[in-house]
Amino acid sequence: MEDQWYGQDPSPGYVRGLITVTMPVDVFGELSVTAEDGEHFIVEAQGNAIAINLPSLWSGRSLARQAYGRSKRQAAIRKIQAQLQRTELTLRVQVAGQSVAHLSPQSKVTLLSRLFGLGAVELKPLALLRAVFRHS
């Protein structure tokens, strides 16, 4: 894991030995995010759970573009999961209130997530299909 140190000169207080320092937090609140092309989504946090709420699957294009490129996407997901492990938080993506993807400190790579190059993100295929057909 990225936070672990096997070499010399670690950041003091950041990683000690081979044990990742955790900083468990609770997060509360709601953020509204609007892209300049009008795309809009809400980030809600309640305790140890953070949810990104998209009105439709297609409204997440701004976010999806951030994840373009398989290897960079997987690297970004590993970083996010490392931060979730440090803070003991979970992250899920919801489309119209339905959870379609989930990432937690315990999440592991599955056949489906490997297929899409999504690292340890747990996909919910039925909910994803519903989200796709909701648009058409």
Place this chain on the structure above:
Amino acid sequence: MTKDVMTWPELAEELYDKLTGRNAEISYEFHDLEIFVPAHHSEDAPLARWKINGMVKIRARDMSEG
């Protein structure tokens, strides 16, 4: 701060230490905060502007509650 803070993770850890020491919380309130993010993952990617509104509180979890 007790040491030179060089990176964001170090800053976060320093803040966390303060929080746990004082059982406090940090509140952020955003009013039309504009951030510019790369439109995609490449070195010459154009920047897209996002606006953020809302409020978030971050609280060190009380480990004594189990």
